[in-house]
Amino acid sequence: MSTSVAHLVSIGVNPRDIVPMVTQYPYFLGMRVGTMIKPLVDYLVSLGLRKKILARMLAKRAYILGYNLQETVKPNIDCLISFGIRTEFLASAIAQFPQILVLPSKAKLSSQQYFFNLKLKIDLEGFARVIEKMPQIVSLNQHVILKPVEFLLEWGMSSEDVAKMVVKCPQLVALRVECMKNSYYFFKSEMRRPLKELVEFPEYFTYSLEPRIKPTYQKLQRKGIRSSLSWFLNCSDQRFEERLQGNYIESESLGPSFCMVGSLSYQGTRLSQMRRKTRVMRKYFTDVLFLCNNVFVLVHN
Numbered sequence: 001m002s003t004s005v006a007h008l009v010s011i012g013v014n015p016r017d018i019v020p021m022v023t024q025y026p027y028f029l030g031m032r033v034g035t036m037i038k039p040l041v042d043y044l045v046s047l048g049l050r051k052k053i054l055a056r057m058l059a060k061r062a063y064i065l066g067y068n069l070q071e072t073v074k075p076n077i078d079c080l081i082s083f084g085i086r087t088e089f090l091a092s093a094i095a096q097f098p099q100i101l102v103l104p105s106k107a108k109l110s111s112q113q114y115f116f117n118l119k120l121k122i123d124l125e126g127f128a129r130v131i132e133k134m135p136q137i138v139s140l141n142q143h144v145i146l147k148p149v150e151f152l153l154e155w156g157m158s159s160e161d162v163a164k165m166v167v168k169c170p171q172l173v174a175l176r177v178e179c180m181k182n183s184y185y186f187f188k189s190e191m192r193r194p195l196k197e198l199v200e201f202p203e204y205f206t207y208s209l210e211p212r213i214k215p216t217y218q219k220l221q222r223k224g225i226r227s228s229l230s231w232f233l234n235c236s237d238q239r240f241e242e243r244l245q246g247n248y249i250e251s252e253s254l255g256p257s258f259c260m261v262g263s264l265s266y267q268g269t270r271l272s273q274m275r276r277k278t279r280v281m282r283k284y285f286t287d288v289l290f291l292c293n294n295v296f297v298l299v300h301n
Contacts, residue, residue: 007033011041012055025062040069047077048091057098064098072102079105083113084128097135108138115142120149121159126167134170145173151180156195165202172202183209191217193229201229219244 005018008028013021022029031037044054058064067073077090080100085093093100109131116122119142122130130137137145152162152172166172183205187193198204207213216232223244232240 002029003033004028004031004037007037007041008055008058011051013059014055017059021059021062025066028062028065031065036069037065040065040067040073043069043073044094047094048088049094050091053091053095057095061098064101067102076101076103076105079109080131083109083131084124085132086128089132093132093135097138100135100138103138105138112138112140112142115145119146120166121163122167126163129167130170134174137170137173140174147177148172148175148180151177155184157199161195161199165199169202169206171206175205179209180205183207183213186213197229201233204229204233207233216240 008018008021009015028037041054045051080090080093081087113124113127116127116130117124149162149166149172152165153159157165186209187198187204204213213233220227220232225244231243235243
């Protein structure tokens with residue numbers, strides 16, 4: 001076994017993945033571990049990228065091993081930090097979009113930041129939060145970004161509200177307008193809720209209408225429960241069923257607060273006590289798969 005292969009296995013790469021890696025990027029077999037592979041791996045780990053995650057990245061994208069640490073990777077990371085991306089979010093950004101390590105980041109970030117400020121009224125700080133959550137936006141076509149934004153504006157959203165929605169849920173700008181229309185029509189015609197609920201929980205548009213939104217909402221209707229969008233969407237199927245049966249009641253930690261009536265209401269307990277505000281660093285390694293696929297297709301078109 002070559003020293004490069006041995007080192008990759010030592011950081012967690014499955015030996016069964018070595019052959020596909022060689023097929024994809026055979027050049028790493030001739031790389032020096034001490035001067036090329038190990039310094040890159042150590043640097044990425046120092047940014048907060050766990051070895052387990054890094055091993056998976058390398059198994060799927062062996063070409064990352066060819067990235068030049070001093071000439072490309074480090075300058076790109078410095079560039080991200082200069083644009084306001086917080087160091088604790090660098091690892092998740094890299095895990096989502098490894099290409100950000102080698103793209104001409106300064107030019108792309110400058111162009112997108114100007115565009116977001118001009119067209120979406122999102123300032124530099126808001127833009128940094130967007131990149132932290134969805135780094136693929138660096139390479140997303142600006143015409144693609146505008147389509148969902150224009151749709152929201154056409155249906156009565158103010159530019160300020162759209163900006164808030166994009167900062168909170170950047171995936172909006174990669175969605176297909178046709179899907180957004182269907183979800184919006186259901187929201188207005190069936191749910192009959194005010195637009196402010198979409199501003200509070202823009203993630204609503206990222207859920208599939210038929211397999212997720214409709215059936216869960218219809219279950220709420222049959223139970224006579226009134227809740228926020230995030231309460232019945234931002235949870236697993238099992239957790240939703242527990243909530244629905246009244247076996248599991250909790251305050252919302254990441255979405256807007258909710259009000260419930262009927263059998264799920266606590267007696268003698270103030271609702272405000274259920275809504276303790278907590279600051280939780282969001283982890284983005286479990287990004288919605290169909291959105292990621294959507295983004296990568298758009299990026300390469």
